Amino acid sequence: MKTMKSTMARLFALCLTVAMVLSMATMGAFAAPVASEPTGTITINSAASDNDAEVDLYKIIKVNMVNVGTEEKPVFQPQDPVYIWVDAVATWLETNANATYKGYINASNNAITDSFKKATAAQLSKFFHDMKAAIEPGEDEKVELELTAAKSITISGTAQEITGMEMGQYLVIAEKSAYVYSPATVTLAPVWDEGSKAWVLNDASVTVKGKGGIEKTVTGGDLQYAVGDTVNYRLDVVIPTYPEGATEPAFNVGDKMGVGLTWSGSVTVYWSEDGIMNTVEKGEGDNVTVVPDPEYRVDASNYALATPEDDPELAEDEITFEVRFDYKNLIKNCSGAKYVHVVYTAILNEDAFTTDSLGNDAYLGVNTDPYDDNSYETTDTHEQVYTYGINVTKVDANNHATTLAGAEFTLKNADGTEVQFVETGDGVYVKYAAANYKPGDNITPVTTLEVAPNGTLQLKGLDIGTYTLTETKAPGGYQLPASPVTTITLTDSEPNGKLDDGTTASGSMLVDKVSADGNVISFKLGNTKPGFELPTTGGMGTVLFTAGGLVIMACGAALVLVTLKKKKKAED
Structure with missing residues (x-):
């Protein structure tokens, strides 16, 4: 009996020990409440x-x-x-x-x-x-x-x-x-x-992310343009800090534009203390606009504007322009300035649809060693705007592999105005803009758009929006549809230069599917041949009717003669 009790006591002690260990482990699994301000x-x-x-x-x-x-x-x-x-x-x-x-x-x-x-x-x-x-x-x-x-x-x-x-x-x-x-x-x-x-x-x-001292912005909040549109740019640039005795305080700001952009030829510079350009309201009522505050304009005596015509090195690097600041005068004459804002414009030209034509790289150039002219380094910033196009292929409505030449179209924008183009090749048209041409360029804009011999029509340099494409002349041997209008909507909600799901084309002439690849919408429009023939005078149709009538008349006459003969025999 004592042995039994002794065994039970040992088991009880063991269980108690295990329970205590488990409880301690459980308590340690939870983080303690905040016992002090951590x-x-x-x-x-x-x-x-x-x-x-x-x-x-x-x-x-x-x-x-x-x-x-x-x-x-x-x-x-x-x-x-x-x-x-x-x-x-x-x-x-x-x-x-x-x-x-x-x-x-x-x-x-x-x-x-x-x-x-x-x-x-x-x-x-x-x-x-x-x-x-x-x-x-x-x-x-x-x-x-x-x-x-x-x-x-x-x-x-x-x-x-x-x-x-x-x-x-x-x-x-x-x-x-x-x-x-x-x-x-x-x-x-x-x-x-x-x-x-x-x-x-x-x-x-x-x-924390440094912007390399320069940030480029397309002002107005719109990155989508048609050929001939003006793009407003602003460079926000931090003024470098050089010691008072610096011998090489370089401070340059420039831009290298794509071939699809034509620089206006001028810049305006403003300054600020906090990197936000100071503005004022101009106009009254519904005509109020926000413009840069002229009080913060940097006088042109504080910088020089260089172009490839002035400096062959800029031409070699394909730089559009460079603003070269007189650092010491800028700091002296614009007391409190910590940033400059370079404002300028560019126009989309006829080359706007070529690859990478609308990108442009602005840069800030400074000497990392204010006493060494060989320490010049640049920091880049990139900005991109976008334009769009429409590709049409004319085909036989019953055989989509057969392309048709000779068709003509017009394109109207959302307000019903016919869009003018310049023909740059067979069936290839770029939106016309007077600002891109000089009086002696001998350019005549057109609104009649003829497809190429292979049945294709390419319209380039368009903004997003809704357009109506109307066929005004059918291919040879084919008929013009009763409803020759195709409605096209171009959308790019990102924007990123890629037409999105909101891009559509609708109309009775559409055959096959509509596709959007990058910044271009493509589709096929079909035509049919006339499906009937009218009889002509003296044709087989009249001869058959006449012959049939004569046969019937002859049969009737024969029937009458036979009847008369039978009647006469009966009387005899």
Whole structure:
């Protein structure tokens, strides 16, 4: 009996030990609640070209954490309002002249508001740009927003970890000579983890990306054009920073346009402090337009405009133009300028439909060593606009392999105006634009479009939109359809120069399928031959009827004679 009890005791002790071990392991599987305000790690991601950029992180929003435990065993949890502007930012917002920014703060507790949470990307971009400008010293060396960077680093590598960062949102400002950086934000905030049943702090990352000091924009928001249209370009360029005694402070900006673009021959330059071109409204009522503010125009005495005609080296490199700034005069005469904005235009010409004809590369050229003229380097930026075309093949409606020559068409745009073209080959037409020709060029625009001997018709240099293609003359030996109109819609919603699913063609003449390949829609239009013949005078039709009538008459006469003879015999 004692042996039995002893065995049971040992088993009980073993089970108790296993239970304790399991309970300890289970407790260790869950993260403990936040026992103190934790810190986290922020990773700065960048490209190799961003090496040596200086990065400052400014804490602008703090997380409201409260102790719900005891002083001996504190447990911190977030409390409403969770996100609160730091004191310096709160003061800047409350005293800001911008009413929108004032709406981003609850004046009673400095908390962020729904207006800030619901702000659009464009609004936030401007807000953080303005905050960045407020942090940086002005011309009088004063700052609007007195913030001290929580952390500052110099980029070396494509991913750098910054440890020991307090919870909150940080404004990330990067700077590097001849590079443009937009301010970014990164947030370290507690999140509830269902697995551990606790508030935990995850690490965060942010990417800083330099734009190489230059960014190119097609203003107006449209990248789709027809031949003859004017494209408005703007280059936003950071002014390089050279030391006062620099002997070689090179600062050049240029553009290399594709063969499908004709430069207008002039540029206008403006300056700004924050990289956003200053504008004013011009006109009244419905005619109000936004134009560059003339107060910020850079006088032409601060730069020289060079072209291939002036400099053979530009011709060798196929450069369209180059703006060569007098760096010292620019800095002196445009006090406070940190950016220049080069504005110019180009027109789509008759070569706009050739491969890569509408791309163009702008560049910024600086000396990386301000004392060495041989240290000149350029940074490029690319921009692309697009144009479109229509390809038609005329075929026999009953035999699609048989192509037909001799057909003629006209093309009208959405408002019913006939589009004018210039014929550049058999059945090949490019949209006409007077601006692309000189008075002595002897060019005559046409609206009648004749297919090539092989039955093809190519219309080039069109914008997106709806067109009507009308056949006005049928191929020889074929009839003109009762409804000779084909409606064509060209769409490119990206835009990326590729016609999308919204591109269609409809009409009674269509045969086979409609296809869109790149920037061209292609389809076949069929014609039929007349399907009937009319009888002619003296033809076989009349002879047959006449002969038949004579036979019937002869039979009738014979029948009468036979009847009379029988009657006479009967009387005899």
